[in-house]
Amino acid sequence: MRIDRCVCTGRFFESLLAQARAEDLSLPQLMERTGAGRGCGSCRVYVSRAYRTGQTVFGELLESDAEPPPAEGDAQAATPAPAAAARDRGATRDAGG
Numbered sequence: 001m002r003i004d005r006c007v008c009t010g011r012f013f014e015s016l017l018a019q020a021r022a023e024d025l026s027l028p029q030l031m032e033r034t035g036a037g038r039g040c041g042s043c044r045v046y047v048s049r050a051y052r053t054g055q056t057v058f059g060e061l062l063e064s065d066a067e068p069p070p071a072e073g074d075a076q077a078a079t080p081a082p083a084a085a086a087r088d089r090g091a092t093r094d095a096g097g
């Protein structure tokens with residue numbers, strides 16, 4: 001599945017994003033000026049995501065513009081637990097002496 005345009009207006013998200021940047025439009029201004037998101041409304045979440053992230057082609061249905069929360073394993077990998085860091089420092093100190 002490739003989702004890359006507002007079907008009601010025929011405007012590609014890439015084109016909408018380029019116009020928003022060129023004319024320094026807010027998201028509501030972009031929708032008002034182009035009509036994207038103002039027909040059936042199905043593309044609003046994609047236009048919003050494109051505006052926010054720069055992504056203009058989507059391969060899945062989006063129900064919300066919100067970013068999915070990071071996976072639990074990712075959060076742990078990015079931020080070491082304080083207890084583990086303290087334990088590691090202690091082990092190094094003990095090994096030296």
Ligand code: FES
Pocket residue numbers: 005006007008009035036037038039040041042043044
């Ligand atoms: S698909 Fe964009 S308003 Fe209908």
